[in-house]
Amino acid sequence: MPAVIKSIVSIGHQDSFQKHDLWETIQPLAEHSQVIAPDYKAYISPASLRRFSPVLRMALTAAQVCQNETEVPFDAVSVGTSLGCLKDTERFLQTFITATGDTLSPTAFIQSTHNTIAGAISMALGNHSYNMTHTQNSLSFETALIDGLLCIREGKQNVLVGAADEAIEFLDLLKPEVVRSGLQFTSGATFLSIQPEKPGSGRRIVDCMVHFNNEHTEASIAAFLEKNNIDGSAIELVLFAGEIPSSTGVKQINYEQYTGLYYSSAAFACHLANDYALPEGKYALIVNHQVKGKLGLTLVG
Amino acid sequence: MDIFVTGIGAISCIGNNVQEHFDALIAERSGIKKGLHPHSERFLVGEVPMTNEELTSHFQLKANGSRTGILGCIAAKEAFSGHMLHHTIRTGVISGTSVGGMDISETEYRSYIENQVHAISRYKQHPSGNSSEEIARELGIDGFVNTISTACSSAANAIMMGARMIRMGLLDRVVVGGTDALTEFTISGFRSLMIFDEEWCRPFDETRKGLNLGEGAGFIVIESAESIAWSGGKAIAKLKGWSNASDAYHQTASSPDGYGATLSISEAMKVANLKPEDIDYINAHGTATPNNDLSESKAIMNVFGKNVPPFSSTKAFTGHTLAAAGGLEAVFSVLAIRNGCLFANLNHRNVIEETQLMPVTRTTNVERVRNVLSNSFGFGGNNSTIIVGEL
DSSP states (O other), X not given: OOEEEEEEEEESSSSOTTOSXXXXXXXXXXXXXXXXXXXGGGTSOHHHHHHOOHHHHHHHHHHHHHHHHHOSOOSEEEEEOSSOXXXXXXXXXXXXXXXXXXXXXXHHHHTTSTTHHHHHHHHHHTOOSEEEEEOOGGGHHHHHHHHHHHHHHTTOSOEEEEEEEOOOXXXXXXXXXXXXXXXOBOOEEEEEEEEEOOTTOOOEEEEEEEESSOOOHHHHHHHHHHHTTOOGGGEEEEEEEXXXXXXXXXXXXXXHHHHOBOTTTHHHHHHHHHHSOOOTTOXXXXXXXXXXXOEEEEEEO | OOEEEEEEEEEETTBSSHHHHHHHHHHTOOOOEEOSSTTTTTSEEBOOSSOHHHHHHHTTOSOOSOHHHHHHHHHHHHHHTTOOOOTTSOEEXXXXXXXXXXXXXXXXXXXXXXXXXXXXGGGGGOSHHHHHHHHHHHHTOXXXXXXXXXXXXXXXXXXXXXXXXXXTTSOSEEEEEEEEOXXXXXXXXXXXXXXXXXXXXXXXXXXXXXXXXXXXXXXXXXXXXXXXXXXXXXXXXXXXXXXXXXXXXXXXXXXXXXXXXXXXXXXXXXXXXXXXXXXXXXXXXXXXXXXXXXXXXXXXXXXXXXXOOXXXXXXXXXXXXXXXXXXXXXXXXXXXXXXXXXXXXXXXXXXXXXXXXXXXXXXXXXXXXXXXXXXXXXXXXXXXXXXXXXX
């Protein structure tokens, strides 16, 4: 069941925060690029700001702006994160490995769980609704989005879906043995509010699907479009990561040149699709093939 | 639409399979004892007393990654045994975990900090999503795989996600539950929060001081009636209700009035279309921390008023197995229904003064258990409830 994108906010290495059209500002990432952070003080209390790691700051601010732009409280929150709160995880590892006495500071531990992000959002917004955290490697955003779309099918009216991941220096040690990508590890958060479709209500997430152990990318894309009764010729734009078959879509853009490497960056591609000028009746398809064998497909129209 | 439970699997300190868990629950035999490892020997914990190598060989697993993955494979394999794979039945795996491959990362990272050789390739096992993918591979399932990570409510939420996907026609059959290995990371974490009890934990007791940690995995297989017609799976119970709500109070503590828990319990009963008098047993979250048990008691009283059904926490058997707890306790809920039993809340002596609520202190046979309500509450104010019912 499709859902309308009511609001979408990204913070990351692009100058994306509260920009009306990402395509006007995005640029391929320069070497050693940094997060372009908004003024967090406007969104997060000073006490929280001192405690919060970059991923929490980015996610909470993006979520807060989505809430401001949609007015009615969210009746569900679904967040995807591939590696969770890495900075606090590493900080707590260091804390207990190097500890000499018997007492340990709990802050890093408290903030190390994957659902710190969604939990902090519920607290900051005073939101008592459904609150979920999905973590599925390179398909973390898609699984969170599938949950969000499920919430809409179940009758929810305003669902916050998001993805957030953060880079820490330690990750560089994983190259090239564990991570073969030549891209820089980066951080990013994209949150969007989705609502049930109403006539003429604007840009929509039409469908989202994930495949594991997938060796037939082309066939999977064809089946996905067929399921949605969409002809291949209606795909105006393909935003992709990793290898994809060359025959899909009129225009193909590798979105990782804008995001760098984090494993929920398909959410940023979703933002790019939202801002793209699509002709009437045409669609943007996000093909997330960041990791070989795992395929995320998101259709925006 | 009815959702049926057609398989159960469990591993924890009280047993390597469901039967051994049932025997321990009947015999009121806790598995919590002094830890076996350098990081656990100072504490009373519920450890599975086998090494990864022993587990892999004993259960003939393909998996050889993180302990979290291995424990998950064991319980999921038991739950899925006797189930056939067929391309007409869309089968998925949804698993909860809080630590994922931390058991490996923390060992390697210690070597790194101490300037020893650390094996970079081992960090491949770190991501939490890997444990679920490993379970899917072990079972030969190549459909939907999803990992939920909401701390101690992860498994309950995985069960809920599976049920919702079946109900909306996205899947026909799902292996759902959770798994967590006991790691130095979690032991240190709970130590930093100072919520350990140095003695055996005493859920719902006035003198309770905190929890004992455990490890393990619990999985159930759920499917639709159409799926059963295809698969020939044998229904043993129904999954009737589920809910998740946010307490939105504190990152680690529950609200004193149990607001989030009250929401999740009452919403799950609404989904199940059940009245308070239809619940015959509550398997409480009951971690034995002063904060949780009081808050949960209040929530139960908010929903059930003066007629609180028989309730107990089984954490004093298994220890708090974190993300696996809701999976193990879903298995216990099925056992309660199938065998007409209420399980003991071990080590209980004094009711909490403020609530005067008396749990079931001995494992008891009863005529009939129609519906069991099971709570799981996690960090971040993540409150979940599932309801398992008789066929």
